[in-house]
Structure formats: C-alpha cells, structure tokens
C-alpha cells in the first residue's frame with residue numbers, strides 16, 4: 001500500500017521552513033474573532049452548499065454524487081492571463097466565470113441530453129466532444145482542455161472497471177469515513193495525487209481529493225452514506241483563491257521579493273518552492289484559525305466541534321473571495337497551470 005503524506009503534517013512542516021510566506025498569529029486571531037458571530041449562522045453551515053449556490057445539485061442521490069465527481073475531476077485552473085479576456089459560459093440567462101463556468105457548462109450539457117456525468121460517457125469522450133461540452137461564450141477557451149480530456153477518459157475508465165461506473169460505490173465502500181474515501185481516491189485516481197518535494201521531503205496538498213470528499217459530504221447533506229464522522233480531519237483546499245484572501249485578511253504575509261514576482265504575473269511551475277510555501281502556509285494558517293475559533297467558543301461554554309471545521313471555513317473564505325474580488329484586486333494570486341487546483 002502506497003504511503004500518502006498527511007496534508008496537515010505537510011503544512012506544518014512547510015510553515016516551519018518557509019522563507020517567503022509566513023503565518024501571522026495576530027492576524028489569525030483577528031480573523032477568528034471576526035468569524036466568531038458568523039460561524040454560528042446558517043450560511044456557515046453545510047446547508048449553504050445548496051442554498052447559496054444555484055448550480056449545485058438540489059438532490060442527494062446517485063446522480064448528484066456523480067455530478068460532484070465529474071466536476072471535481074475537472075475542478076482546476078480557471079484563471080485567465082488577462083482579466084478582461086476570459087472563459088465565460090452563459091446558462092439560463094446568466095453568465096458564469098471561473099469555477100462556476102465549469103458547473104454551468106456541465107448543467108448546459110445535461111439540459112441538452114448529453115450524459116456528461118455518466119462514466120460510460122466521459123470514459124470514451126473524444127477531444128472534440130470535450131471541446132463542444134465546455135465551449136466558451138467568448139473567444140477564450142477553457143484552459144488545459146487536452147489535459148481535461150485525458151483525466152476525464154482516465155477517471156471514467158477506472159470508475160467503470162473498478163467501481164461499477166458510479167462514485168457512489170466508492171462512497172459506500174468507505175464506511176462513513178472521510179479519510180478512507182480520501183485514500184480510496186488517492187489509491188485509484190492518479191490525477192488527484194497533488195504532491196510535491198520540499199526541503200527533500202515528500203509533501204501533499206490533495207486539494208481536489210479533499211474537496212471531492214467535502215463536496216460529497218455536502219451534496220449528501222452529511223446524512224446516510226455521507227455522514228462522515230471524521231470530516232473535521234480534512235484540511236482546507238489549497239487553491240489559488242484561499243491564499244489571496246488570507247493575505248487580504250492579513251492572516252498570512254508574503255516577502256517583498258515574492259510579492260514582486262506575483263505582481264509581475266510570473267508563471268510558476270507546479271512544485272516550485274514559492275508555490276509550495278504559499279499552499280502549505282495557507283493550509284496551516286486555516287488550521288490555526290479553526291483552532292482559535294474552537295477556543296473562543298469553548299470560552300463561551302459552547303462546543304462547536306460539529307459546526308467549525310476546515311471544510312466550512314474553506315467554503316466561507318472561498319465564497320468571501322468571490323464576493324470581494326474588487327476589494328482584493330491589489331492582492332495578486334499565484335499563477336500555475338496544472339491539473340491539481
């Protein structure tokens with residue numbers, strides 16, 4: 001059995017050895033305090049996954065779980081070189097960008113009778129069919145379309161050959177454990193193995209694998225096959241938006257040298273030292289925010305272990321980043337073209 005490094009232990013190690021990125025303890029404390037009142041509100045909870053996002057499935061059945069698997073298999077690299085020229089998808093009279101454009105294209109295909117979430121379909125999709133399903137409503141195509149074609153075929157074939165064609169089979173095999181589902185995904189689906197080497201040590205982030213488990217928990221509303229008793233063991237999902245919002249909220253800091261590279265729009269490679277430090281410190285920073293939030297509630301005599309975890313903190317911060325794009329425009333995000341986030 002392959003050993004998969006823990007993203008949380010990786011994050012701690014990276015944060016302890018990071019040169020260009022640092023977690024600001026005082027900033028972490030301030031963010032936890034600012035979230036204190038919000039954390040007990042309804043939208044911070046699991047129900048927000050459906051109630052706040054019209055493109056997410058309304059149901060909690062096999063089709064909804066397969067929708068989550070398809071979307072999270074493609075849940076990477078939506079950023080555009082120029083802000084004014086980007087991939088957009090029009091769906092039901094609304095125009096979507098970024099991650100939501102992917103969801104809009106999937107729902108558009110389903111409405112057109114294309115069974116895009118069925119493994120028997122995406123296992124054998126041609127590149128032209130992928131281009132058609134994810135066609136843009138601007139002249140800018142969805143980035144990494146060839147890689148998306150490859151991971152779709154690869155994931156579809158594995159799902160058909162080993163799991164009867166549905167991700168719900170994987171979920172049922174994990175006896176309501178998020179960690180077991182995470183490891184089943186890592187063992188069987190290579191495109192989810194989001195790892196790097198840092199200071200000669202193998203480290204992991206597993207962004208898409210962890211968000212797949214989290215979105216499965218969310219679409220099943222934390223009930224039945226999705227009642228993971230260890231959901232709090234997941235970390236946040238190290239994408240390119242969470243670091244941006246943590247720096248904006250002053251919980252995390254970049255060196256002047258790194259900030260300069262980011263402002264110049266430098267294209268980093270997956271596994272570069274700066275990229276690993278940004279992603280690892282983001283995970284560690286959010287683990288500390290969660291810890292502070294728990295302590296604040298304990299002081300109030302409230303046990304919020306069910307309500308506060310990295311998944312719900314992540315969803316909140318990610319939605320915050322989407323809603324505060326304008327306020328955050330002078331905080332650059334790091335640019336990497338890869339299939340991991």
Ligand SMILES: Nc1nc2c(c(CN[C@H]3C=C[C@H](O)[C@@H]3O)cn2[C@@H]2O[C@H](COP(=O)(O)O)[C@@H](O)[C@H]2O)c(=O)[nH]1
Pocket residue numbers: 048049053056075076077078079097098099100211236237238239240241242314315318319322341
């Ligand atoms: N950390 C974290 N990263 C997330 C998500 C999501 C979508 N999840 C939503 C869906 C259901 C729930 O309600 C969640 O709100 C996408 N991403 C990543 O963001 C980037 C896209 O950004 P932009 O270009 O601005 O759209 C890209 O790396 C993508 O992989 C998340 O939740 N957390």
